Amino acid sequence: xxxxxxxxxxxxxxxLSSSKNPEIKRLRLLSQKSRERKKQGVFVIEGMRELEKxxxxxxxxxxxxxxxxxxxxxxVLTTRLSDADLFLVSTxxxxxxxxxxxSEKVMAIAESKNHSLSKFKLKKNALILVIEAPEKPGNIxxxxxxxxxxxxDGVIIANPKTDFYNPNSIRSSLGCxxxxxxxxxxxxxxxxxxxxxxxFIAAAALQPDALAYDEFxxxxxxxxxMGTESTGLNTNWLEASxxxxxxxxxxxxxxxxxxxxxxxxxxxxxxKKID
Numbered sequence: 636x637x638x639x640x641x642x643x644x645x646x647x648x649x650x651l652s653s654s655k656n657p658e659i660k661r662l663r664l665l666s667q668k669s670r671e672r673k674k675q676g677v678f679v680i681e682g683m684r685e686l687e688k689x690x691x692x693x694x695x696x697x698x699x700x701x702x703x704x705x706x707x708x709x710x711v712l713t714t715r716l717s718d719a720d721l722f723l724v725s726t727x728x729x730x731x732x733x734x735x736x737x738s739e740k741v742m743a744i745a746e747s748k749n750h751s752l753s754k755f756k757l758k759k760n761a762l763i764l765v766i767e768a769p770e771k772p773g774n775i776x777x778x779x780x781x782x783x784x785x786x787x788d789g790v791i792i793a794n795p796k797t798d799f800y801n802p803n804s805i806r807s808s809l810g811c812x813x814x815x816x817x818x819x820x821x822x823x824x825x826x827x828x829x830x831x832x833x834x835f836i837a838a839a840a841l842q843p844d845a846l847a848y849d850e851f852x853x854x855x856x857x858x859x860x861m862g863t864e865s866t867g868l869n870t871n872w873l874e875a876s877x878x879x880x881x882x883x884x885x886x887x888x889x890x891x892x893x894x895x896x897x898x899x900x901x902x903x904x905x906x907k908k909i910d
Contacts, residue, residue, distance in 0.1 A: 652725040663732055669798035676747050678800035682739040688810030689745055698744035702729040705740040734802055752828045755818035760855040761788040762908055767862045767872060770796040776807025777894040783811035785905040791818045793825040826875045834858040838876035840868050845879040848900050853907040859900055864893045
């Protein structure tokens with residue numbers, strides 16, 4: 636156990652220098668295994684930008700891991716997170732556990748949140764993104780980043796195919812995963828929630844009655860629904876949608892990348908709402 640003076644206050648720091656240390660083993664396990672994250676109700680955050688967004692999103696940080704030689708750079712952070720266990724990690728071990736090849740010097744363990752629909756409370760004229768059956772963590776992160784940039788009010792994930800707290804989702808979102816209220820449920824649960832709360836459901840789908848995305852008014856409260864690149868939306872969503880939307884494109888191509896398509900619709904919805 637070491638002691639550091641931060642802002643004239645001495646704090647205790649446990650030094651970790653072995654890959655066999657239980658704390659290091661736990662950190663690595665949580666980074667790699669969705670089952671462990673769900674079992675323990677916690678997940679791993681790497682990077683100061685992501686950690687700042689998690690703190691702003693009221694996530695409880697229980698453990699803070701700083702690479703040796705960089706404690707002084709995180710004085711404000713350690714003061715803010717005085718209730719978290721603080722660990723100083725040797726450079727060689729930090730490089731082993733980091734999934735960013737040591738470019739970041741801080742990692743943390745945070746408690747997961749309850750993402751049930753019953754706790755998803757937004758303002759009356761909310762504009763939200765619904766993602767149905769997302770499989771790729773990178774796509775999820777990119778969608779969150781775009782939705783946050785466009786100042787959407789929240790995100791609902793229906794029938795998720797990957798763990799919400801996957802490190803790749805957090806990394807690709809640049810921490811925006813923590814910036815938006817999120818609910819998770821089955822497609823039918825989400826459809827019921829949207830109908831009960833009188834959301835207008837606008838789904839991106841290649842259907843005979845589909846309207847060009849820039850001709851729709853995006854009435855609020857509005858749920859903009861996106862499916863997967865490979866299969867699109869399931870039948871339940873096609874039937875529940877109040878309006879199908881398409882993005883007109885050249886005959887030279889038959890589809891766009893999911894995050895690109897979502898970005899076009901998200902910013903159009905934001906523009907129409909502002910107008």
